[in-house]
Amino acid sequence: MKLYRIIKWVMTAGAVLLLPAMYLVPALAERRGLFFWMLYGLYILVVLFVWGVTGKRNRNVSQGFDPEADNRKLDETGEVIREQSRWSGF
Numbered sequence: 001m002k003l004y005r006i007i008k009w010v011m012t013a014g015a016v017l018l019l020p021a022m023y024l025v026p027a028l029a030e031r032r033g034l035f036f037w038m039l040y041g042l043y044i045l046v047v048l049f050v051w052g053v054t055g056k057r058n059r060n061v062s063q064g065f066d067p068e069a070d071n072r073k074l075d076e077t078g079e080v081i082r083e084q085s086r087w088s089g090f
Contacts, residue, residue, distance in 0.1 A: 015047050
């Protein structure tokens with residue numbers, strides 16, 4: 001998991017440092033165009049996806065995630081909503 005975090009941060013640093021490099025490095029400045037910006041946008045989407053995958057919501061049972069507790073909360077919330085909808089018609 002530590003390697004994944006390192007890769008995530010390297011990808012983020014690459015995305016952040018590429019913008020100033022495109023304007024400061026003459027060889028890269030020649031490559032600016034619509035195709036580059038489309039590829040850069042795609043790369044940003046991939047970086048955002050990688051950050052989203054490593055969020056706190058992506059836990060499994062081995063990391064202390066209890067699906068039964070979440071299911072109980074969902075069931076209780078569903079019951080409250082059903083009760084409210086029954087009485088809202090009157």
